[in-house]
Amino acid sequence: MELILVRHGLPERVETDDGSPADPALSEMGRAQARAAADWLAEEGLHAVYASPLRRAHQTAEPIARAQDLPVMIRDGISEFDRHSDSYIPMEELKASDYERWKALVQGNYMMSTDDPRQFQQLVVATVEQIVDAHRGQRVAVVCHGGVINAYCSHVLGRRPGDIFFCDVGYTSISRVAAASTGQRSLVSLNERAHLRGM
Secondary structure: OEEEEEEEOOEEEEEEEOOOOOOOOOOHHHHHHHHHHHHHOOOOOOEEEOOOOOHOOOOHHHHHHHOOOOOOOOOOHHOOOOOOEEHHHHHHHHHHHHHHHHHHOOOOOOOOOOOOOHHHHHHHHHHHHHHHHHHOOOOOEEEEEEHHHHHHHHHHHOOOOOOOOOOOOOOOEEEEEEEEOOOOOOEEEEEOOOOHOOO
């Protein structure tokens, strides 16, 4: 089967005052990115569309699913590693405003996370493999997060467990994995962004 991993679009910056988890909606640019991804995938003939329950992923999945006349199926196991954080700062903004914090994060210092990196990766891999098992011979889109895509693709590439940040996954970028019934997984493409030209 072909697994299509789509990162969510650009969300709003959110910092809560009461310590509750930040769960930002897509920004105007993020909604435009989601529509572009939906148009790009419109001819793919998807059999299912999954999303994380976080708003930015679900809102990105909606136009993709609508173009395919499919429902969006929610899976908690593909939520981002920082889903319990009381703030969401887009990675590009964090990189520009607090480079040291961004660098520490991508080097494996989970300052913004309550999850152990190995446990996070194990949950991601288990959830994605459940989706794969349910859709043998089909093409499925999974709309999720940069950390999730890094975690699963790191697993496919055989990187050291827990060493999950290796690629700067762009908003609404598309990565493809071929999943054979024998259990073999092959990374076909990573971080496709052609649909975002001119944005």
